[in-house]
Amino acid sequence: MTRSGITRRVIWAVAALCVCVVVFAIIAYRPAIATVTRPDPRLFDPALVAQGANVARLSNCVSCHQSAGGRPYAGGYPVKTPFGTIYGSNITPDPATGIGAWSPAAFRRAMREGVGRDGSHLYPAFPYTHYANVTDGDLSALYAFLMTRPAVRSVPPANTMIPPLGFRPLLAGWKLLFFRGEPITTDPHQSVAWNRGRYIGETLAHCTACHSPRGLLQQEKRGAQAYDGGWSGGWYAPPINAHSPAVRAWTVERLEAYFRTGLSTAHAAAAGPMGSVTYNLARAAPTDVRALATYFAWQMRDAPAARFERPLPDRRAFASQRHPDGARLYEGACAVCHEPGAAMMVSGRPALPLGTPLHEDNPRDTIQIILKGLHPPVSPRGPYMPAFADALDDRQVSEIVAYLQMRHGTGPAWTDLERDVAKARKEGE
């Protein structure tokens, strides 16, 4: 090839690259929206603020927008992803460090399109893929609610994303691939409560964010895999569809009680990240919580327990024989509360085998509950379980877990337990 031929090819390649860059820049570009003076909180209609408070509780905003020991909505909770840690932002009306200078239009764009006021793309850890379908009325209400919170001057820690993912325009590519935002239509064959529950569950409450598996680029799996179980903060969020491993049916009434008190006496207490979900649902509008229960009881209508609540196995002698160390540890550390006839059982706490963790296809939740215990999710009255992380080592926890699964479990046998205990300790830090 002649020299001029090579030159021509290089020129073409460079030109093509330039075109790609320009096209990408056009796709990724979002203008900044002008700042506004922080709206006077007294000017918002109290009824709208109250509606916004309900929206915020249904959406569980504080779960990510509040750090442990921090102020509500001031941000700072670490969302750990395979690509690094993203910290919840400050959404109090502080103009400098929060969203006090955001106009309603800037707020709406962030919620619907995942674009910050300054035009930068937001990571989908912020579930705008769900908020895209929130009604105008709910968005205005949420804006009014947030703008009337105490302004907190606080800058959350900087995100630690692996290169090149700190370069936010790349998120435009993620959105092209995964951000659909199909509208939620009313299903005329279903009840008003069901439709309301679907709207809340699919948009505001963004339940699939934890309860659906995620793909390589952290996109939520949809369709048949929706609600098929996922991960959150080192905990497993079990399937809440036809694959629900619960051994007792999740009826509307049981779900409603679970959402509003943090405890289903036919199942167990809300644990891990679900604790704060129930804390907020307990403070949301009761009719909305009932609607959410209606929708998810329907989602789990074909689950095994919905069809038949089978008797629960108690293979006590067999399990003691197979896992004698686990049996002894259980006897000294757990039986005083969990064994039939124990004070906790007599006072109405659900029996150990009713809890879904022992029936899940992985041991993570059982391990986390032993390591971290249970903190009263909704009110200080309980339920409560002490943490054993400092009392028992990895092998001892794994012995108890093996014993419990052998004694009560109904799912696939768990293996490599000791390693998973070590992993759970690390991921739960």
Next chain:
Amino acid sequence: MIDLTVNGATTRIDIDPATPLLYVLRDDLGLHAAKFGCGLGQCGACTVLVDDKPVFSCLLPVGAIGTRKVTTVEGLGTAAKPGDVQRAFLHEQAAQCGYCIPGMMARAEGLLRKTVTPTEDELRTAMAPSLCRCGTHMRILRAVRRAAVMRGGGVVDAVEPVT
């Protein structure tokens, strides 16, 4: 037979490994500081240190301890020669009925072994699992802040100074 190291001394005990540590301490070793409160890991009266970490001894099977070292309040000092935490609790007169105090002291000791410069938030989080029904919490917190100072540190954002 189980070898148990408590307050620096190792004792061989013939006992069911499922027995809670608390019973062994009180009944077999005659160490009566740690108390039986609820027996459910909810009140903290039984708290002792296992390898410097506070645990509920009523829910810890003695067989699970292995080679880890147990420390009870008897190991923090004697009546004639009280340790820092004990002196701090005495100085602040932190005890009312006193039932929770050995657990409180064990918890305080555990915190100070981790750091002598905790934040007020860390202090309160560390002490929270132990309950006091007399309501001496403010004195107990003062005592722990004092003990931190005695150890050469201090609560960094203390809500009240140690005087």
